[in-house]
Amino acid sequence: MEPPDSGRQSSASNTEISPAKKISAREQSEALIPWEKLTDEAQEKLQGVLSNSSVFHRSPVEHLQCDQEVYLHLIRYPELVVNMWELMGVSKLRMAREQDFVLIIDDGYGTNSQMELVYGNSNLHIFYAEGSYKGSVITTESKGRVVLILESEETVKDGKPVISHRLDMFIQFDNSTNRLLVKTLQGLFLKMVDINFAETSKFIGQIDEIIRENPDGMKRLTDRLTRVQTPIRKKFTTLVEHANAEYVRIATTEDK
Numbered sequence: 001m002e003p004p005d006s007g008r009q010s011s012a013s014n015t016e017i018s019p020a021k022k023i024s025a026r027e028q029s030e031a032l033i034p035w036e037k038l039t040d041e042a043q044e045k046l047q048g049v050l051s052n053s054s055v056f057h058r059s060p061v062e063h064l065q066c067d068q069e070v071y072l073h074l075i076r077y078p079e080l081v082v083n084m085w086e087l088m089g090v091s092k093l094r095m096a097r098e099q100d101f102v103l104i105i106d107d108g109y110g111t112n113s114q115m116e117l118v119y120g121n122s123n124l125h126i127f128y129a130e131g132s133y134k135g136s137v138i139t140t141e142s143k144g145r146v147v148l149i150l151e152s153e154e155t156v157k158d159g160k161p162v163i164s165h166r167l168d169m170f171i172q173f174d175n176s177t178n179r180l181l182v183k184t185l186q187g188l189f190l191k192m193v194d195i196n197f198a199e200t201s202k203f204i205g206q207i208d209e210i211i212r213e214n215p216d217g218m219k220r221l222t223d224r225l226t227r228v229q230t231p232i233r234k235k236f237t238t239l240v241e242h243a244n245a246e247y248v249r250i251a252t253t254e255d256k
Contacts (some may be wrong), residue, residue, distance in 0.1 A: 003101060003120030004074055005037045026056045029149055030167040032124060042118040048172070049147045055171040057190050059197045063164050064205035067243035068122070068238075070153050071163050074204055075125055075150065076117060077232050079103065081203065083225040097229055110135025125150040137185065144172040149232045159250050167197050208243070213242040 023031075030050060035043060067163070074080055078095060085091035092108025101117040113131025127148040134141040152165035210218045219242050222233050 003117050003125070004039070004042075004215070005034070005119060014178050020194070025058045029056070029058065029170075032149055032151060033126065033170075034119065034124075038119055038130065044127070045116075045118070045145075046147055048127070049128070049145050049170050053147075053170040053172045055186065055190075057169045057171075057193060059167040059169075059194045061164055061166045062198055063162060064201050064208070065157075065160055066163050066204055066208040067211065067239070067246065068161055068163070070172055070211065070239050070243050071152070071154075071204065071209060072120075072122065073236055073239055074207070075152075076120060077228070077236075079228050080222075080225060080232065080236060081200065081207075083227045084207075084221065085203075087221070087224060094227070097232075098122055105129075105131070108252035110137075123152050123154070125152075145172045146170065159254065160247075165201070167193075169193065181252075211243050212247045 033046065038046070074224040077097075079097060082091065082093050082095045085093065094106045094108065096104045098104050098114070103115045105111075105113045106114055111131060111133045113129050115127055118126050118128050123232040127150070128145070129148065130141045130143075130145040132141050149168040149170075150165060151168070152163055155162050155164065207218070219237050222237050222240070227234055
């Protein structure tokens with residue numbers, strides 16, 4: 001399974017912009033979307049949020065060492081990471097793949113959502129999600145829709161692959177949502193988004209470190225990911241083997 005338009009292309013953020021024309025981070029993010037490559041349904045979903053979003057947020061750029069193909073697989077199939085967290089006992093988050101590019105998500109604290117990967121290539125992934133929250137923080141049900149734009153770039157440092165990525169988020173709340181309460185909690189929520197993005201990036205880097213140093217251990221862990229569909233697990237195991245072989249090749253070359 002490959003996401004819609006999974007071919008390689010240069011990152012849109014590298015496009016030269018006239019010094020006289022200054023555009024906002026929000027406009028930069030919107031400009032990344034390859035509208036002509038989206039399905040009509042995906043265009044409608046994204047336009048519905050972007051045209052009337054309550055919040056735009058850009059997380060800081062995070063850097064991590066990771067094999068490019070391993071990184072892409074973890075981004076496109078995040079249930080791999082989530083199932084690892086479950087086995088480690090560090091998260092209540094659960095993900096279940098309903099369709100090729102659709103996930104059902106329960107964060108364990110009152111938020112239930114459905115997330116779809118509507119576009120993906122080697123340096124850009126766009127997700128659309130809709131869901132609701134009802135819990136101890138906001139006791140009345142609050143519904144909303146989100147567009148997530150993940151932009152990434154691969155470079156090489158000391159012969160090893162380094163991924164730099166950034167997450168943009170557009171949020172639209174339903175009219176029934178308690179806007180005053182949401183606005184009051186917005187700062188805390190967005191801070192948590194940044195923390196979670198940073199911690200997830202760090203964890204992906206740790207996965208790559210295990211692939212380099214203990215590939216058999218990573219393959220054994222992958223076999224225990226019972227919430228992940230078998231083809232996705234098997235593909236990840238293959239990528240682990242390929243990535244480790246490349247790291248061994250690099251290390252051997254450096255020793256000569």
